[in-house]
Amino acid sequence: MRKIVLQMMTTLNGRLDDLAAWVHDVVDDQYREIDRIYSTFDTVLVGRTTYEEMAAYWPRALAEHAGTETNQVMAERMNTYRKLVFSRSGDNPLTEWADTEQVIVATDDELVTYLENLKRQPGKDIHPRRGTLSHAVPARRVVRKRSGESALRARERADAPRPDSFTDMLA
Structure with a gap:
């Protein structure tokens, strides 16, 4: 059975937000590592x-x-x-x-x-890309493998308001 694998860039202290503020350049060896991970996927899940x-x-x-x-x-x-x-309406x-x-x-x-x-x-394997979907899918307990586990825990503790359901988050 395929896995849904959440992979994302994070700082060592778990920061996920505002990539432009802390990712200035992705050098070739970093891209090669990202590509190695991405070579295990053939499907990406995204919001609009x-x-x-x-x-x-x-x-x-x-x-x-x-x-x-x-x-x-x-x-x-x-x-x-x-x-x-993914969309609620497809409009x-x-x-x-x-x-x-x-x-x-x-x-x-x-x-x-x-x-x-x-x-x-x-x-x-299947990869939910960053954004609404990458935060919502783990909460629905369909992700079996996570990359950056501590970052996810930090996000769960954030003071940001949480919607009642994933579909409330879709545009």
């Missing part, structure tokens, strides 16, 4: 906002040969992954991008059922 950010960057990065060789490997990977974009059209599917889940139960069925399909 994260999807639109990815769709604006990765196809262009590949076409324009932007960045280092390692960045190009990552661009190839992002462009060939299966991308599942907002998505930017066209290869191998993208919009998944409409109106309730937390529908989300859990969808993800449990997805894990039973053949393929590599």
Whole structure:
């Protein structure tokens, strides 16, 4: 059975917010390590906002040969992954991008059922990308492996208000 694996960048003290404030440059050996981890995935789970950010960057990065060789490997990977974009309603059209599917889940139960069925399909592991989805999926107990466990605990202790359900968080 496939796993849903949460992988994210964090500081040693567990900071997850505002990447631009603390990630100034990702050097090639860091990209190689990220790529090694990403090579174990073939599907990414995203919300619409994260999807639109990815769709604006990765196809262009590949076409324009932007960045280092390692960045190009990552661009190839992002462009060939299966991308599942979660929404409550599906009312907002998505930017066209290869191998993208919009998944409409109106309730937390529908989300859990969808993800449990997805894990039973053949393929590599599944990665929820940053954003709303990466914080909501672990709370629904469908993630079996976590990278950056202490950072997640720090996020759980944050004073930020928490919605009653994942689907309340979807745009």
